[in-house]
Amino acid sequence: MALRGTNQEFGRPYNRRIVLESIRLHGPIARGEIARRVGLTVQTVSTIVRELEEQGYILSLREEPKGRGLPPATLRINPEGGYAVGIHVTPLGINAALINLSGDVIESTHREAPNVTPDDAFELIGAMVLELTRLRAGGRVLGIGMALPGPFGVESMSFVGPTTLAGWKDVALRERLTVSTGLPAFFETDMAAAALGERLYGLGAGHSEYYYLYFGVGLGGVMVHEGTVLRGAWGNAGEIGHIPVVPGGEICPCGNRGCLERYLSLEALRRWNGSDADWVSEVAPIFHNAIAIIENLFDPETVILGGLAPIELLERLAGSAAGLHNSVSARSDRSSPRIMVASGGQHAVLRGAAALAVSGVLSPRFGQIFTAERDRGRDLLKIGGIAA
Incomplete structure (x- = not known):
């Protein structure tokens, strides 16, 4: 899988996300190997790694020397360096999970809520998030990602019928999610979130x-x-x-x-x-x-x-x-x-939704591109119109 950095002047947050992703996928891994995999200079990678290490997202390890000279330090994700909440809203109910940076599900919870209304759903989500985040009191919760049935923005198909969330048309999803939880929020179709979760943590x-x-x-x-x-x-x-x-x-x-x-x-x-x-x-x-x-x-x-x-x-x-x-x-x-x-398994959706939040917070441009920007013809990596 090709994870490649960018040399555009506004690409630093994106590169940070790519480096972190490379460490998660291939760690323990040395800086030089990261640079080779993502197409950035060792100096650029070292600068990003230093920031990530100082912020507690990654850990640096060095093996005991077996001969002359010190072996290079290798890097891995710090599982407890941060958490995100994944939410999955379906016509049957609401699932939620607290997930660490390694993709481990710390705890999950479920509420039976057939054909839930937006008002009831966001009230339930607020309570579920509070219940989950209390398990890591003092821990850094980066954000929240919500997955729900699509498609989005299609007059005759969105939020219509028994396989989607009837009555959710024109709901300001991100704004409502942030208000109910106090966290940076992102959303995606459940099938895309599940595919992302499977790519990161499963057969994908x-x-x-x-x-x-x-x-x-x-x-x-x-x-x-x-x-x-x-x-x-x-x-x-x-x-x-x-x-x-x-x-x-x-x-x-x-x-x-x-x-x-x-x-x-x-x-x-x-x-x-x-x-x-x-x-x-x-x-x-x-x-x-x-x-x-x-x-x-x-x-x-x-x-x-x-x-x-x-x-x-x-x-x-x-x-x-x-x-x-x-x-x-x-x-x-x-x-x-x-x-x-x-x-x-069924946690793939929740892990993928949480991963959206982690990527979106660590690299705001990537987060908006992946989870929200659906205006045809706009390429945010080229126009650089979002503050990093």
């Missing part, structure tokens, strides 16, 4: 090109390219659940008929009268069509199944892979299965 760490198929109340997915989630022109790339796959099929709240998530999602399973095993057999042909579409469009190393669905259900779906259609992914030289089940 071993792949640079993979598709994360998010199996939640609805269905979505994102392509991860060289470690980066592909966003699309308005930040909504990945709404695979609204691809019509059954001509004249069930009506979907988006207005189309036969959309994929009407047949392949937890909401579709809820409407099923038989057993989970029977349901998997029933929807396997549609699932195989979806995999063929993904593979032929994106040519991924693998498709990783994850989301809110129980691991047993995901494994049943993956177990039907013997019936997959021919596609560009049907290669004899594969090093990974065409379908894998995510290792990050």
Whole structure:
């Protein structure tokens, strides 16, 4: 995965985030190796490392000398150097977790809140965050990231229907989240947050090109390219659940008929009268069509199944892979299965949401690019219009 720094004059916060990310991914690691990996000079890396070490984000270690001279100091993340809160709001309820800089879940909590209103949700979130942060009283809580069903900003699809948060249209998400928690706030679609969490802490760490198929109340997915989630022109790339796959099929709240998530999602399973095993057999042909579409469009190393669905259900779906259609992914030289089940589990969304907050606070430009900037045609790394 290519994490590369920038030499533009306003790139210092971005470089700080890249260096920290490199230490997290590859530590213990020496300064020279960081410089080689991210494309910055050793001097630049050393300056950033000194700042990060002084601020308590990283630790420097030196092995006992085994001969002449001192071995180079190596760097690793200080897990207790900071924390972030990840929030996941779904049509079923609210999940939250306190997560350290290494991605470890310190504690998580859940509130049953079907079809929760924004006012009730932010009141609950405020109480949940207070409960979690008390576990590390005096610790540095960098920010909060919230994941919720997309898409965002689409008149006929956003916050419409049982697979999303009906009644949340035009809610000022970041502002409400900051007011209710007192923390710098960021937000993202749950499928993108889950893909980020899997890249940082799960199977995605071993792949640079993979598709994360998010199996939640609805269905979505994102392509991860060289470690980066592909966003699309308005930040909504990945709404695979609204691809019509059954001509004249069930009506979907988006207005189309036969959309994929009407047949392949937890909401579709809820409407099923038989057993989970029977349901998997029933929807396997549609699932195989979806995999063929993904593979032929994106040519991924693998498709990783994850989301809110129980691991047993995901494994049943993956177990039907013997019936997959021919596609560009049907290669004899594969090093990974065409379908894998995510290792990050349901915490992947929370870890990804928390990671958004860490990246956003340590590198404000990156945070805005990744979580909020959806104005078509604006490139914040080029215009430098945000204060670092």
